[in-house]
Amino acid sequence: MKKAFLYLLLLTTSALTSHAQDCGTAFLGTKTLYKAPFVKYTPVPAGYQPVFINHVGRHGARHLTKDVNTTAIYGILLKADSTNMLTDKGRLLKQMxxxxxxxxxxxTKSISAEGRAELKEIGNRMYHNYSNVFARSPKLNVTVTKEIRTKQSADAFLSGLKAGLKDSAQITETNDDLNLRFYDESPAYTAYKDGDDWEKYKAIIVKAEHIDEMNKNITARLFKPDFLKTQDKKWADKIVSDMWGFATIVYSLKEEIGQKNIAPGDLDFTRFFTCEELKALGRADAVEDFLVKGPGIKPNGIQVIIAAPLLANFITTSDDFIKTGPVNANLRFAHAETISPFAALLGIVGADKVSPNINQFDAAWQASNVAPLSSNIQWIFYKKKGSANYLVKVLLNEKEAHITGLKAGFPYYKWADVRKLYVAKLTSLNYKLGDDASAFLKAVK
Incomplete structure (x- = not known):
């Protein structure tokens, strides 16, 4: 009898602590860890060498942006537990x-050890791939935003870049929220983000993926029926949203979890979901990014137009280099809300396709490919000795990018062609080089 009891106890404990089935990481979207590209670059045209880099990158893998104990789920779990309203899975969730x-x-708000490693490796690869740019005491402009994680990301990137330098670099660091957090500067975009125009399209995906029913099923595994009787749909949304945030963030925290002597599996929040639920929730999360930060349902949506000042900044700083060569590289560190609309505005194939049929939004646009953690866009300029012409290669996440509207030259496009395309695009948006970026963002509709 005693042995049978112990066996049952063992089975129960195993059921509570066993990990969820391996569902992969496709559901992570913009929380996807950065992967070094295993690609072979197209050979550089004969005689050309890299001479200048214009770069913008997202911060590295990070911690949460607010304390766990300020989330809705934290207080709800404690309250439910105090009245014995948690199931066994609910108590396990509370402990996690x-x-x-x-x-x-x-x-909170800082990059993690994983993020530092991502950025350091990107900086190191930049040096080794384009070492000619960084020869002879290079001058670097480093630009960050008001968020500490962008400064931390810049420092990590530079630690990798400088590891290869033979001479010390001259580094100028500035803050540029106007060009890098353009989404904060536009009242029209704020109204769009906070409004319900895009919500009705997300609702189509929510309905298609049966999210409301799914949230109800998930919370039913955690709380006893008497507790659930008093709760509504919005309450279930909050619970699952917080669980989702925890499930996606722990991938970025491997080292920190180990430092607390916690086994990685003991913070595997995916165990509370089925693989189908993770897939569905990931799709609902990604469509919001597509509508609020990506190409959306129609060309030149407000969420893309607002990246115009950053495009103008890329063009003018490239012009400055060609005219006087003041710096060897412009290195900017920002956010997913910077990278995704900028990639769409640039016409990077795979990042710019609108989807009038929202059910097909992810046929040509994947958040994990466009704006994972540490995502980046680079313009690499090349010049041949004795020639006045420049070529430019555009990279998205260190992969050669096709540009919509440029038919010849991939991946080494003529700078004159690239510049003409982008100046024309800015003009179509009523933005000209030299215009006041702040005024444009306040006026744009």
Whole structure:
């Protein structure tokens, strides 16, 4: 009898602590860890060498942006537990949330060790791939935003870049929220983001993926029926949204979790979902990014237009280099809300296709390919000795990018052609080089 009891206890414990089935990471979207590209670049045309780089990157893998104990789920779990309203899975979830709080305390808004490694490796690859740009005491302009994670990302990137330098670099660091956080500067975009125009399209995906029913099923595994009787749909949305945030963030926290002597599996929040649920929730999360940060349902949506000042900045700083060569590289560090609309505005294939049929939004646009953690866009300029002409290669996440509207030259496009295309695009948006970026963002509709 005693042996049978112990066996049952073992089975119960195993059921509670076993990990979810391996569902992969496709559901992570913009929380996807950066992967070094295993690509072979197209050979550079004979006689050309890299001479200048214009770059913008997203911050690295990060911690949560707010304390665990300020989330809705934290207080709800504690309250439900105090009245014995949690199921066994609910109590396990509560323990995991408390453990995550230990990991995250004092670290919110910062990049993680994983993020530092991502950025360091990107900087190191930039040096080795384009070492000619960084010869002879290079001058670098480094630009960050007001968020500490962009400064931390710049430092990590530079640690990798400078590891290869033979001479010290002259580095000028500035803040540029206007060009890098353009989405904060546009009242029309704020109204769009906070409004319901895009929500009706997301609702189509929510309905198609049965998200409301799914949220109800998920919360039913965690809370006892008497507790659930008093809750509504919005309450279930909050619970699952917080669980989702925790499930996607822990991939970025491997080292920090280990430092707290917590086994990675003990913070595997995906165990509370089925693979189908993770896939559905990932799609609902990605469509919001597509509508609010990506190409959306029609060309030149407000969420893309607002990246015009950054495009103008890329053009003028490239012109400045060609005229006087003041710096060897412009290195900017920003956010997913910077990278995704900029990639769409540039016409990068795979990042710019609109989808009038929202059910097909992810046929040609994948958040994990466009704006994963540490995502980046680079313009690499090449010149042949004795020639006045420049070629430029555009990279998205260190991969050669096709540009919609440029038919010849891939991946080494003529700068004159690239510039003509983008100046014309800016003109079509009523923005000219030299215009006041702040005035444009305040006026754009």
């Amino acid at each position: 949330v408390l453990s995550l709080q230990k990991v995250e305390k004092g670290n």
